[in-house]
Amino acid sequence: MTLTIGQLAEAGAVNAETIRYYERMELLRAPERTAGGYRQYGPSELRRLRFIRRAKALGFSLAEIRELLALRVHDPRSCGAVSRRVDVKIQGVEQRMREMRSMLRTLKRLRASCATGTPTVECPILEALDEDA
Amino acid sequence: MTLTIGQLAEAGAVNAETIRYYERMELLRAPERTAGGYRQYGPSELRRLRFIRRAKALGFSLAEIRELLALRVHDPRSCGAVSRRVDVKIQGVEQRMREMRSMLRTLKRLRASCATGTPTVECPILEALDEDA
DNA sequence: ATACACCTTGTAGTCAGGTACAGGGCAAGG
């Protein structure tokens, strides 16, 4: 069940060049090679690739994603340090979610004002943002 | 209560050049000028600028932000079209929030595994992402 | 054994989103 770079690209819905790029950027590890020099990937690399694409779609930079991927507990002694970094990431994600919620409220209010036919003289998106400054 | 570009930049925590750039990109409207040619901004431009920065931090592109800013109901007759576009945006934001929640669960699970001292052989971030493929 | 699709490295180009001058103008305090 090994994949060539092209198959991995297809499965992950990215360009094969992107996979090589991620390898250079150390988001994906350099995989085993066949005798002929072809990269060989397994299912874990596909999961990793999909994770990267999702995180990207959520607005994380590749540098942040590299950090997210590095958050693992290999050694119980490193646990404290890892835990602190995880906390920072959690707080960051929670903050983003709060802002997402605020934006969602704004959009829903806009839709409601539209349904009632009230023309919005001042943009409600802008108004709504005074709240959570 | 008018602001120069530098004051607006300071208040919005951006570079003054960025404000000119946003003006060129039509995210901010070209403001009134003083006799000497200086841009003059009011508080609504500051709100708009802050909105842009927030939306950017949430991972919206400037093109998307331009669309968000354009979603206003000036004329009741355009309501249907605007409403549909708002719905699309709402669905997009809701989708993002679901993925954020999934990522948050993953991070919290990671922290929990750390607290109990269980070393994670396989990266739980990657494991957790099998769920919501 | 020969197409043909797919792989290799390396380098260069692209697009978004800024950021940094250069060369000059304006405003306010001393």
Added chain:
DNA sequence: CCTTGCCCTGTACCTGACTACAAGGTGTAT
């Protein structure tokens, strides 16, 4: 009036994240 600091336009440059070759090697179906 002059200095100092901020403003103007225009152009060039930068980083992140790809994307596209070029020039050549591999793998397999016929």
